Amino acid sequence: MTYIHNTITKLKKTSPAQAEFYQAVEEVLDSLQPILETNEQYQLNSIIERIVEPERQIMFRVPWVDDQGKVQVNKGYRIEFNSALGPYKGGLRFHPSVNASIIKFLGFEQIFKNALTGLPIGGGKGGANFDPKGKSDGEIMRFCQSFINELYRHIGPTTDVPAGDIGVGAREIGYMFGQYKRLTGNYDGVFTGKSLLWGGSLVRKEATGYGCVYFAQYMLEDKGDSLVGKRCLVSGAGNVAIYTIEKLYQLGAIPVSCSDSSGTIYHEAGVNLDTLKDLKEVRKVRLNEYLTAHPDAKFIPIAEYPEDGNAVWRQPADLAFPCATQNELSEADAKVLVANGCIGVSEGANMPSTQDAVEVFLAAKIHYGPGKAANAGGVATSQLEMAQNASMQRWSFEEVDEKLKVIMKNIYLNASETAAEFGEPHNLVLGANIAGFRKVADAMIEQGVV
Ligand SMILES: NC(=O)C1=CN([C@@H]2O[C@H](COP(=O)(O)OP(=O)(O)OC[C@H]3O[C@@H](n4cnc5c(N)ncnc54)[C@H](O)[C@@H]3O)[C@@H](O)[C@H]2O)C=CC1
Ligand SMILES: O=C(O)CCC(=O)C(=O)O
Numbered sequence: 001m002t003y004i005h006n007t008i009t010k011l012k013k014t015s016p017a018q019a020e021f022y023q024a025v026e027e028v029l030d031s032l033q034p035i036l037e038t039n040e041q042y043q044l045n046s047i048i049e050r051i052v053e054p055e056r057q058i059m060f061r062v063p064w065v066d067d068q069g070k071v072q073v074n075k076g077y078r079i080e081f082n083s084a085l086g087p088y089k090g091g092l093r094f095h096p097s098v099n100a101s102i103i104k105f106l107g108f109e110q111i112f113k114n115a116l117t118g119l120p121i122g123g124g125k126g127g128a129n130f131d132p133k134g135k136s137d138g139e140i141m142r143f144c145q146s147f148i149n150e151l152y153r154h155i156g157p158t159t160d161v162p163a164g165d166i167g168v169g170a171r172e173i174g175y176m177f178g179q180y181k182r183l184t185g186n187y188d189g190v191f192t193g194k195s196l197l198w199g200g201s202l203v204r205k206e207a208t209g210y211g212c213v214y215f216a217q218y219m220l221e222d223k224g225d226s227l228v229g230k231r232c233l234v235s236g237a238g239n240v241a242i243y244t245i246e247k248l249y250q251l252g253a254i255p256v257s258c259s260d261s262s263g264t265i266y267h268e269a270g271v272n273l274d275t276l277k278d279l280k281e282v283r284k285v286r287l288n289e290y291l292t293a294h295p296d297a298k299f300i301p302i303a304e305y306p307e308d309g310n311a312v313w314r315q316p317a318d319l320a321f322p323c324a325t326q327n328e329l330s331e332a333d334a335k336v337l338v339a340n341g342c343i344g345v346s347e348g349a350n351m352p353s354t355q356d357a358v359e360v361f362l363a364a365k366i367h368y369g370p371g372k373a374a375n376a377g378g379v380a381t382s383q384l385e386m387a388q389n390a391s392m393q394r395w396s397f398e399e400v401d402e403k404l405k406v407i408m409k410n411i412y413l414n415a416s417e418t419a420a421e422f423g424e425p426h427n428l429v430l431g432a433n434i435a436g437f438r439k440v441a442d443a444m445i446e447q448g449v450v
Helices: 002-014 019-038 040-044 047-051 100-116 137-154 170-184 204-221 239-250 273-282 287-293 331-339 355-364 377-390 397-421 428-446
Strands: 056-065 071-082 088-094 122-128 160-163 231-234 257-260 263-266 298-301 319-321 344-346 367-369
Touching (some): 002 019, 002 047, 019 047, 019 100, 019 355, 040 047, 047 428, 056 137, 071 100, 071 137, 088 100, 088 170, 088 377, 100 122, 100 397, 122 137, 122 160, 137 170, 204 239, 204 319, 204 344, 204 367, 204 377, 231 239, 239 273, 257 287, 273 287, 287 298, 331 355, 355 367, 367 428, 377 397
Parallel strands (some): 088 122, 088 160, 231 257, 231 319, 319 344
Antiparallel strands (some): 056 071, 071 122, 257 263, 263 298
16 A cells, blocks of 8 residues: 555655664554555544654663773663553663664554553653673662663653563662652652562563463464463563463463573473573573573574574474564574464564564464564553552452453454454454554544644
8 A cells, every 4th residue: 555655665764774663663554454445534634654653752871880980871762652542651671782773663562552451551662772681780770770860850650651671670670760769759650560569569570471371372262272281382581481481381281492592492391480480580590501400401502593593483382482572583483383283373572573474374374462462461460550559559469360361351352353353353463453553543533633
């Protein structure tokens, strides 16, 4: 469609060199063709042109002092993408690969993901090209304090509410909240993913991984199948991967892999969750140490990965759960998964499959839960944390988990019913994109030209 093509061409000129951002935009806009053709309102109101342009982008210097007394400088970002449905909401990523394109693609995805939750939250994302690996607690704290010295003026419990993402967990949220409180004097729910000692919600830590498995469960159950006995490949070894593995075990499946930036563990007998938590949550060491406790597992170092993809996906399994990072599953990986009899993919990470890999899944008509639907449990539970903070309540684990299950089921139903409405019942990419977009676009029209 020329309209969409022209929008993307213009975007590439006005926001040059942002490959990941274009990828995310193209995936969404491609799905929107049927709805744009039948609804002139969206074109008349230039919704597409507005929705691809962040409401605000903040970029700033983050200077901090390392343990040797040397001043280090990183680049910080917060992209406040769209507030049609509520305050900007989305995580902060600390990773050396962070740049404007990556934060923008994440913020763009967050708009539609947050809309799918059915909760009143807009889309935003942020982070820094800071590498927490190998840094002392003191260095992490000084970095977080300096990051907030700038960010504090842009965030607030009803304006913009950050949380964690890669490299940002409860420790970093603690240091950032402390500095925010010191600068503003406010003790409020400005972050989610907080410690349970001072305002955090039960289940938030587990929510993205648990939600991603609930989503897979609903996709399977809808077709009369279940997770029981299914062998599952999981990538990553962080927050999302660990709690995906935990929930897979709880629902009777057998997770057989995990990975980090040094390589992949394949454990035919099933990944040992206690060992994984000890390595990654307590000792924070590389995954090859898993072999010390489990010599029957296999470790495939990055240097031995296939040239056209990722060793995690080259093992035989029934289901795949990409939970590490963007573009970690290539077209070649997708073909191997399908050839090996994989019947479903549920994405814990954001945009982990390349566009060509997604095409392979859709053509093979396997169950495919795109990240913006399948991993929405994390941000949804963040909103439940905001609701508890605002009402000064604390809900039980079971209460929050129950709400999370309902939210994930509704996201699945919304995406699959929308896909059916547009004539492609198995295509949850189409269903999720249209369902999320419709909600944001209609709210934008009702709020006028802003
Ligand atoms: N934490 C959350 O609530 C949510 C996270 N996500 C997404 O889930 C993914 C994982 O995030 P978290 O588990 O929170 O982060 P984390 O920092 O706890 O763990 C990230 C994991 O991915 C691995 N990883 C990162 N880059 C890699 C690379 N280039 N190659 C191989 N492995 C790599 C790391 O070694 C680590 O094991 C990200 O895509 C994130 O955006 C999505 C929704 C919510
Ligand atoms: O919990 C949140 O606010 C954000 C989670 C997140 O960053 C994501 O959904 O990718």
